Amino acid sequence: MLEGLRGEDSIAELCRREGISSSMYHSWSKEFLEAGKRRLAGDTARAATSDEVKELRREASALKEVVADLTLENRLLKKKKA
Template sequence: MTTKENFSAGSQQRTSESLLKDIRRNTKRIFTSEQKVLIVMEGIRGEQSIAELCRKYGISDSTYYKWNKEFIEAGKARLDGDIVREATSDEVKELRQENIRLKEALADLVVRYDVVRPLQNPI
């Protein structure tokens, strides 16, 4: 193999390696909060090592530990009462019914306005 052939083969290999790195970098997975909780809970159970768990889900150790820290801090904040609880299903149901009533009242007022307005300003 000549020097020129050796050089081009080496540069081609470097190019393919950089291409693979770019592909890996651009195919970053986005995990939902539910997925993160499941992964952290799996790590807390301790059935697998953290390294095995991270390989299984294709995340780095530092990502797992960051999620774990966020999970623990959120749990502490909730237990301390720092986080306001969201509406219950009954509250949501009541708010939806009130929303419907208000929309109907607004529609009624708009219809009345459209009827009265031409009478007040005859052409």
């Protein structure tokens, strides 16, 4: 992709050397340039890695436990007041 952007070789030559069709190259090129435009416009969304997902699940589980503990404590305190 980057070699094609540099313009040192023709796209046809680059595709022959890499064993890809020119339509594949142009599809990748379009995706690459669109992603660059989105990034420059401030779009930083991306897919999370499996490690990030696992960490977020652990964090969510820990937060749920805290909410459960606080809810139980709140109920107990309300019963004491009544």
